Amino acid sequence: MNGRHAHGGPECVALFAKLSEFLDGELDPTACAGVEAHMADCERCRDFLESLRRAVAHVASMETPELPEHFKRDILSAYAKTRGSS
């Protein structure tokens, strides 16, 4: 789709502020339908949204670091010492 309006107008700028809420499913149905209709008509906004979605997905897919067992032991040991000295 080549888009039937000039990208960069007020409509695109207004939509720019709503993209995270759109991705998170937090827009009300009317606003959501408005974003979808705009996306169907504006290739640059569509590309931008896709790149934002990918960036968010990269962040969300970062692995969760494991707590090293010796860190846990150190903390339990430090706690036991504070109990012993109180």
Add this chain to the structure above:
Amino acid sequence: MLPKRSQAECYPPDMEKSPDDAALLARIREDAPGAFDEFVARFGGRIYAFGMKFCGEREDAKDVLQDTLFQAYRSLGQLEHAEALTSWLYRVAANACLMIRRKGKFEPEREISLEELLPSPQQDLRVQIPDPTALPHEDAVRAETKARVQKAIGDLPAAYRIVLVMRDMEQLSTQEVAEALGLEISAVKMRLHRARLMVRKSLEASYAADAAGRGPA
């Protein structure tokens, strides 16, 4: 057309809230034998992971964990409702992150405006960032991608990074982030959006630089 993701798809609800939180809280209030060990076993991994995601260094994350566990354990008796335990722990952990970073507070010197993050009309917006679900399986590619994402997150100002980590990595709800950081819901949404835009911009610049370095095919 992009498929719109529902909230439930993006953020599994309440993944670790346990009905045993109330029982544990009661044991902590009594200072029962083994209560601290149970507290560490239940929440230690999650707090450490949060510290790692925010600080990026193992020793810093360990300090965040220890400070959070000790301070939380001392004060948990004052917590009236077990349902608030998760937000409350994240609040203590966020403050511990601040102490490590000696930044004082999560208030930015100024809010970054949306205009600063708008792409210019001349900018090529064709997607440069790879789809994470379609990455090659080679360890080197995955490690390189992870390093780019880590840098993009690490470069965020603290006020924005903390919201991104809590919301998109720890998968807290907007309400929980607002409670943990003492922010209005609207401020959480605003900072999350700007944080995501900054990460997008950083990743795009990183991949575009690679493409420019390779030259035309």
